[in-house]
Amino acid sequence: MxxxxxxxxxxxxxxxxxxxxxxxxxxxxxxxxxxxxxxxxxxxxxxxxxxxxxxxxxxxxxxRINLLKRPHVSNVDQLAVIMSLKDPSCDWHLVSRILVMAEKEGTQAFLCLNKTDLAAKDELEEMTAQLDNYPYRVFYTSAVNAAGLDQLKDSLQKKCTVFAGPSGVGKSSLLNAIQPGLSLKTGTVSEKIKRGRHTTRQVELLSLSSGGLVVDTPGFSRVDISDLEGAELADYFPEFEPLREKCGFRNCRHISEPRCAVKEEIGSSLNSMRYEHYQHFIKELDKQGVY
Ligand SMILES: Nc1nc2c(ncn2[C@@H]2O[C@H](COP(=O)(O)OP(=O)(O)O)[C@@H](O)[C@H]2O)c(=O)[nH]1
Ligand SMILES: [Mg+2]
Ligand SMILES: [Zn+2]
Missing domain, CATH: 2.40.50.140 (Nucleic acid-binding proteins)
Known part of the structure; x- marks a missing residue:
């Protein structure tokens, strides 16, 4: 056997x-x-x-080590959240939603900002400033001029990685650039709509010659987090973890409680954009009345 x-x-x-x-x-x-x-x-x-x-x-x-619902695949080591800087511009809320999903399923994750060739120098600088103390590894890539591809390729070695992110950001282009033999279909958003955005495609693990497996996904622009309990949410923001013990209340949800160590660190050791997303998601779950 x-x-x-x-x-x-x-x-x-x-x-x-x-x-x-x-x-x-x-x-x-x-x-x-x-x-x-x-x-x-x-x-x-x-x-x-x-x-x-x-x-x-x-x-x-x-x-099984874990099981992702979307795409439907098991034993995933890491999620690569792929976004483009332009055409389409980065959807930061979606990034955090996908990262919450990754944490919930217990897979590692990193962020890849693609199409750097389309962004001017000052736009790139603005982006990097926004990512101060970002709690995940960030790659800057271009499938067109091959910037950052070696680092991205290295990070895929010996792992099973799911490429997640919206349609049109360059997921398939990046994989083709890393391994031309894959010959994955690529195209602009309008070409894809013509082709039929909803044509179902089978999930497949693609083997990389450098060692490693990847799953290319057609892309999704919505991630539902409504099945989470509000109390769970903070667990899926790993950057809060070391601070939690220092909060004045044991069940602090880091929203309006006094002596909250998380809130004190926003803008210094914590990335403020990530905290905004946390607030936003908590509100969303509150509205459903689960918390
Ligand atoms: N300028 C530029 N265009 C890119 C880059 N990566 C992909 N594209 C283009 O973006 C469009 C969508 O790419 P595709 O790989 O199909 O995106 P996917 O839907 O995420 O798989 C195609 O027209 C690609 O040629 C990049 O790094 N720079
Ligand atoms: Mg694709
Ligand atoms: Zn707190």
């Missing part, structure tokens, strides 16, 4: 990437029907390869 990871699933067939790097097209005959229905891209499995033809039978599903 071999161990491998499902990189593609379609019509009852699962492409499994074995530890040797070979791919096997498997069926899941060895599993119970209920288990079979749960199998998804990203899953580690044990499978019995056939002696000759690169096929196999999945016999066992191994435990």
């Amino acid at each position: 071999l161990q491998g990871q499902i990189i593609k699933a379609s019509g009852g067939f699962f492409t499994v990437l074995g530890e040797s790097g070979a791919e096997y097209v498997c069926i899941a005959r060895g599993l119970l029907k209920k288990e079979r229905e749960l199998l998804m891209v990203g899953d580690y499995v044990l499978f019995e390869p056939s002696a000759t033809n690169g096929k196999g039978i999945i016999e066992k599903l191994l435990p």
Whole structure:
């Protein structure tokens, strides 16, 4: 029996990437029907390869580290939040929403600001100033002039990374620039609308020659956080963690309480934009009455 990871699933067939790097097209005959229905891209499995033809039978599903809902994929190491500086401009609220989702699912994350070739020097400086004490790693890239691509490529090594962010920011272009053989479809937003924005595409783990797996997503511009409890939200702002103990109240929600250590640090050790997003999300959850 071999161990491998499902990189593609379609019509009852699962492409499994074995530890040797070979791919096997498997069926899941060895599993119970209920288990079979749960199998998804990203899953580690044990499978019995056939002696000759690169096929196999999945016999066992191994435990998952995590499970993302969107895209529907398991065992994700990190989320790369991709935004462009221009065309379209960066949606900071969406960045924080995706990061909240990453924290909730227990995956690491970083931010990648693409299309730096379109921004003037002073615009870039303005952006960097806004990112003072930003709690995630930030890459500045351009798929057009290859700026920052080596660092981005390094950060993908030996990990399974999901590229998340809105449509048109350059996710597929970046992946093509990192590995031209991928030949992912790219295009302007209007071209995509013509092509049919809602054509469903299968989730697939793409293997990088530098070692590592990536998931390209078609892009989404909304992330629903309404299933969160307000009390949970602060847990998903990791920069609050070291301060929490210093707040005057044990259950401080860092909004209007006196002697709040988080509020005292805004603009000094805490990034103010991130705190604004936190306030905004708390209000949103308050309105739903869950808090
Ligand atoms: N100027 C510039 N254009 C880019 C860059 N990256 C992508 N684009 C263009 O932006 C559009 C959308 O790119 P695409 O990769 O399809 O975005 P995706 O929807 O996030 O996958 C295409 O027309 C690309 O040529 C970049 O770094 N600079
Ligand atoms: Mg794309
Ligand atoms: Zn507080």
